[in-house]
Amino acid sequence: MSKIIEGLFYSESHEWVRTEGDTAVIGITDFAQKSMGNIVYVDMPEEDDEISQNEEFGAVESVKAASDLIAPVSGTVIEKNAALEDEPGLLNSDPYANWIIRVRFSDISETDALMDAAEYTEFLSRQA
Amino acid sequence: MKYYDKLIFELSKEDRNGFSLPENDWQETPENIPAVLRRAVPPDLPQVSEPDAVRHYVNLSNMNFGVDTGFYPLGSCTMKYNPKICEETAAHPGFSGLHPLQPASTVQGALRIYDELSRFLCSLTGMAAFTLNPFAGAHGELTGLMIMRSWHISRGDLKRTRIIVPDSAHGTNPASAAVCGLEVVQVRSTPQGIIDVEALKPLLDDRVAGIMMTNPNTLGLFETEIHEIEASVHAAGGLLYYDGANMNALLGKVRPGDMGFDIMHLNLHKTFSTPHGGGGPGSGPVGVAAHLKHLLPSPAVHCRGGFLTVEDQPEGAGRVSGFMGNFSVLLKAYTYILMLGKQNVRKVGPYAVLSANYIKESLKDCFRLPVPALCKHEFVFDGLSSGQENSVTTLDVAKRLLDYGFHAPTIYFPLLFHQSIMIEPTETESKETLDAFIDAMRSIAAEAATDPDILRSAPHATPVRRPDETLAATRPKLVE
Amino acid sequence: MLDRAGLDSLDGLYSDVPEDVLFKGEFDLPDAMTEMEVRRRFEEIASMNFPLKVFCGAGAYDHYSPAAIQTVISRSEFLTSYTPYQAEVSQGTLRYIFEFQTMMARLTGMDCANASMYDGPTSAAEAAMMMAACTKRKRRVLLSETLLPQVIETVGTYCRFHGIEITVIPHNDRTSDLQAAEAELEKGDAAGMVVPGINRYGIIEDLSGFADAVHRTGALLTVYSDPSSLAVVRCPGEWGADIACGDAQTLGLPLNFGGPYAGFLCCRQGFVRKLPGRIVGETVDADGKRAYVLTLQAREQHIRREKATSNICSNQSLMALYATVYLSLMGSEGLRRVNELSYGGAHYLYSRLLETGMFYKLNDKPFLKEFVLHSKIPPETLQKALLDAGFFAALSCGEDDLVSFCVTEKRTKEEMDGLVDVVNQIRHEVLR
Incomplete structure (x- = not known):
């Protein structure tokens, strides 16, 4: 069973979002890290880069797979998680504690398109 | 195979070398080059004697498996035996010393090989003309797609920027299309493993440049709906591209030109038996139908009143290589065709297909056969038919095969199945070799039930065992 | 083997292929050859090539290769x-x-x-x-x-x-x-x-x-x-x-x-x-x-x-x-020697060609083993004369009177003197 945390928003491409005022913290879900296997590299955008909802903003790579990161909300990158540069495996050990980027976002209504924990649980069960 | 743990740098000793060059007694030396243009510190290269270097590389070769070592049933790679006469002719000093820009009058022999080999390939494929310039299969695909785009552009049809690629295609197809600036539209396969024609038809609009097909496809299945696909794509104004990766199945029996393909590439290192060399050099000639001849890349060989010339193709797709391809590889393929001759070439496809069906039928009770049909030169199992309860994977089977002295098949491709094992025996293996392989596979299937640990920890008899790929990719060490 | 595959003939292996695309014609290929015949054929075709003393580069260089x-x-x-x-x-x-x-x-x-x-x-x-x-x-x-x-x-x-x-x-x-x-x-x-x-x-x-x-x-x-x-x-x-x-x-x-x-x-x-x-x-x-x-x-x-x-x-x-x-055999020292020999030879040929009076300099910028000169002899005449003497040299490079030469460590002083002799011969003919 994949771990799902209450209070986060989830996308169909398995990113999670935590909102803190006008800041959105973005990572990948437990389901995503499990299906990737050992993550060896995270391609992250730079500070001040713009990301747009539903568009690719980076990628995670395992030995034999690569998966694009799809932006769950639009905004400007405030910070990337530099710890992942040295230890991408942190995404495997705790994908919720180890966020990927922090974004300043403007349009809270974009989260309407995302799922809550219950909906994401339901979404995963339908995938199986 | 014996483990040998040196790098050439570790054999280095001050002031040793392995060359034989005259002393320099010229007046002018590179010291006269202005300092700003000179290298500050000499490059740190090994300093080894000839015997040390030769032994080092021979020791490295002892850790390698080649077709000359044993059976190499690597699906989609056509690891057939490479006749040694081809090596001899390719090394002929009358060719190896030729500069690529020598005047045509001094290289009529080389151009004749280029021209004759092109004609041989036309006859074998039913195409109208070939360029032998592309260096490899992927390079051929790219060149072929450039020709496809050039054709549409030359007719002022600028909307055609999409290419249809089946979901079973080699990854190279979509990658080549993307490099060529085409948008990839995937068409799905039917449960029987061939292109779903009903899914294809709605995709065919005026934005489609064409379709890339591998026939037989990566499941080793002949695309039986080829006539309908050909008619539909052509009716929509698109072209058909034939990926020659699996041409060995059809060689001597079916010609892509007769199936209506407009553009194709061949892999001489597969179908025409030039050695793979550990990944290259290959050769990926591209053939076209008559209406596309003028779009072949530069330079091209033309025959003008019995005299062969090298000319630019003013209307062509452009230049894709420094010179005229991997010429010595062409010599090997040319030799291979001469040795086969027009009669024996008819046996290549059928014998390769027979070998594949023989193995498939001999193992289908031990391995899961997702598409139980007549296959062509290769087929795909989806893992063991039992043993999953012991969580024995395709990787374990492949690694265990190495202990039995066989190279592993292609694994985890095609992506249509989770535990793909893709087996291609080729026509050059004897029945005894195929039987030995079948016995080994059956024995491994038995081990999966009785002694799964021996599979999960395999291989046991190789110089190294299951290198840590995660470590390699997380902390890349790419140079010494 | 056919039995195991459940077939009675090799043709059965292609029963899934539409009949009309099975190739029934004859391939336009030679009959099968033996190794001896292939060797003879290669000798024959190779004799249509003329290996030359290579004094050109332009992206392909005739360097020494250890045995x-x-x-x-x-x-x-x-x-x-x-x-x-x-x-x-x-x-x-x-x-x-x-x-x-x-x-x-x-x-x-x-x-x-x-x-x-x-x-x-x-x-x-x-x-x-x-x-x-x-x-x-x-x-x-x-x-x-x-x-x-x-x-x-x-x-x-x-x-x-x-x-x-x-x-x-x-x-x-x-x-x-x-x-x-x-x-x-x-x-x-x-x-x-x-x-x-x-x-x-x-x-x-x-x-x-x-x-x-x-x-x-x-x-x-x-x-x-x-x-x-x-x-x-x-x-x-x-x-x-x-x-x-x-x-x-x-x-x-x-x-x-x-x-x-x-x-x-x-x-x-x-x-x-x-x-x-x-x-x-x-x-x-x-x-x-x-x-x-x-x-x-x-x-x-x-x-x-x-x-x-x-x-x-x-x-x-x-x-x-x-x-x-x-690179293992040559090492840094061998590679330096290759460059010294090429540089020395190229500069020798450069001076000798200028001495003939049939060429003038492009400029005074430094070169290593390859150089370009303005030729006073029409390049085609020059190339043909050199070719007749067994030299591949004076490659045209883009503009009318520009010709390029390249000297690697494989070229000897005798070969270079021979090349210059050909130029001098043309000079005599031009002067006459």
């Missing part, structure tokens, strides 16, 4: 193996590629290298696409006009289809023009620029200022080099390049009428995830032993499909082995 190389590359464990997917039975290939990567990185002064490309021109095309990917500016790449013409054309073809505009910066007195490049770079839409270390006229370029100029505008610099020359001339790393590419043919590979050669592509550490093609990395195996594997594969076509950094699948593995063994 031991042939022994190594003929090992069928190397020759008949595939791409090293199964690391356990491919440690030989993987190790020598790791050595190749190391040697190319050291020669070019870069941090890493891939396991080789097809040839020089395609390595430059990959470099151009890589600069676009690294800078996320898929707009424009600048090329110096002083690059070899086949490099400009090949990069042009790739970029035209890939959707990158190419701007060729005209030369300034036969070398790359920094000021003109700066003016283009300031527009801010260029992903980078490709310049040659030694250019199409044989001139060793002074690339001072290029790295700063491109980096100021957020673009990248690629230097196209002759790797043999890098034992003595300033290397791409020293010029501040981000990417180094070129043709490893000069590392002892036979001319072979144009191929197979081996391209190389090296870069700074920060760009390694955008480096196309195969890459070998070091790791440890299950027992803790040092081992080598293909790595960073997630960039590649078989995983990324249309999102791959390139469509490259193969590399020129066997030719990379050729170059690796060459």
Whole structure:
């Protein structure tokens, strides 16, 4: 069973979002890290880069797979998680504690398109 | 195979070398080059004697498996035996010393090989003309797609920027299309493993440049709906591209030109038996139908009143290589065709297909056969038919095969199945070799039930065992 | 075997193929030959070629090749193996590629290298696409006009289809023009620029200022080099390049009428995830032993499909082995000697040709082994006379009266004197 945390928003491409005022913290879900296997590299955008909802903003790579990161909300990158540069495996050990980027976002209504924990649980069960 | 743990740098000793060059007694030396243009510190290269270097590389070769070592049933790679006469002719000093820009009058022999080999390939494929310039299969695909785009552009049809690629295609197809600036539209396969024609038809609009097909496809299945696909794509104004990766199945029996393909590439290192060399050099000639001849890349060989010339193709797709391809590889393929001759070439496809069906039928009770049909030169199992309860994977089977002295098949491709094992025996293996392989596979299937640990920890008899790929990719060490 | 397959004839193997596409005609091929017949045929065809004393370069150079190389590359464990997917039975290939990567990185002064490309021109095309990917500016790449013409054309073809505009910066007195490049770079839409270390006229370029100029505008610099020359001339790393590419043919590979050669592509550490093609990395195996594997594969076509950094699948593995063994045998000292001999010979021929009065200088810029002169004799007359005497020399290079010569360590003083004699003979005829 994949771990799902209450209070986060989830996308169909398995990113999670935590909102803190006008800041959105973005990572990948437990389901995503499990299906990737050992993550060896995270391609992250730079500070001040713009990301747009539903568009690719980076990628995670395992030995034999690569998966694009799809932006769950639009905004400007405030910070990337530099710890992942040295230890991408942190995404495997705790994908919720180890966020990927922090974004300043403007349009809270974009989260309407995302799922809550219950909906994401339901979404995963339908995938199986 | 014996483990040998040196790098050439570790054999280095001050002031040793392995060359034989005259002393320099010229007046002018590179010291006269202005300092700003000179290298500050000499490059740190090994300093080894000839015997040390030769032994080092021979020791490295002892850790390698080649077709000359044993059976190499690597699906989609056509690891057939490479006749040694081809090596001899390719090394002929009358060719190896030729500069690529020598005047045509001094290289009529080389151009004749280029021209004759092109004609041989036309006859074998039913195409109208070939360029032998592309260096490899992927390079051929790219060149072929450039020709496809050039054709549409030359007719002022600028909307055609999409290419249809089946979901079973080699990854190279979509990658080549993307490099060529085409948008990839995937068409799905039917449960029987061939292109779903009903899914294809709605995709065919005026934005489609064409379709890339591998026939037989990566499941080793002949695309039986080829006539309908050909008619539909052509009716929509698109072209058909034939990926020659699996041409060995059809060689001597079916010609892509007769199936209506407009553009194709061949892999001489597969179908025409030039050695793979550990990944290259290959050769990926591209053939076209008559209406596309003028779009072949530069330079091209033309025959003008019995005299062969090298000319630019003013209307062509452009230049894709420094010179005229991997010429010595062409010599090997040319030799291979001469040795086969027009009669024996008819046996290549059928014998390769027979070998594949023989193995498939001999193992289908031990391995899961997702598409139980007549296959062509290769087929795909989806893992063991039992043993999953012991969580024995395709990787374990492949690694265990190495202990039995066989190279592993292609694994985890095609992506249509989770535990793909893709087996291609080729026509050059004897029945005894195929039987030995079948016995080994059956024995491994038995081990999966009785002694799964021996599979999960395999291989046991190789110089190294299951290198840590995660470590390699997380902390890349790419140079010494 | 047919029984096992449930068939009664070989024809049954193709029962799924529509009847009308089964080939029933006769192939337009010769009858099968024996090895002896094939040998005779090759002798016959080879006799239609005229091996010449090569005094031309232009992207393919006639360098000495130590005998031991042939022994190594003929090992069928190397020759008949595939791409090293199964690391356990491919440690030989993987190790020598790791050595190749190391040697190319050291020669070019870069941090890493891939396991080789097809040839020089395609390595430059990959470099151009890589600069676009690294800078996320898929707009424009600048090329110096002083690059070899086949490099400009090949990069042009790739970029035209890939959707990158190419701007060729005209030369300034036969070398790359920094000021003109700066003016283009300031527009801010260029992903980078490709310049040659030694250019199409044989001139060793002074690339001072290029790295700063491109980096100021957020673009990248690629230097196209002759790797043999890098034992003595300033290397791409020293010029501040981000990417180094070129043709490893000069590392002892036979001319072979144009191929197979081996391209190389090296870069700074920060760009390694955008480096196309195969890459070998070091790791440890299950027992803790040092081992080598293909790595960073997630960039590649078989995983990324249309999102791959390139469509490259193969590399020129066997030719990379050729170059690796060459560099092992030569070492830095041997490579320096090759350059000394080529430089000395080229400058001798240069002086002797000028003495004939039939040529005049292009300019006074420094060259290594290849040079271009203005010829007072019509190039066609000159080339024909040289050809008749067995010399491939005085290659036309673009403009009317420009001819190029190249001298490697294989050319002897006697050969050069013989070449000059031919020129003097023409002079006498002209004077008469």
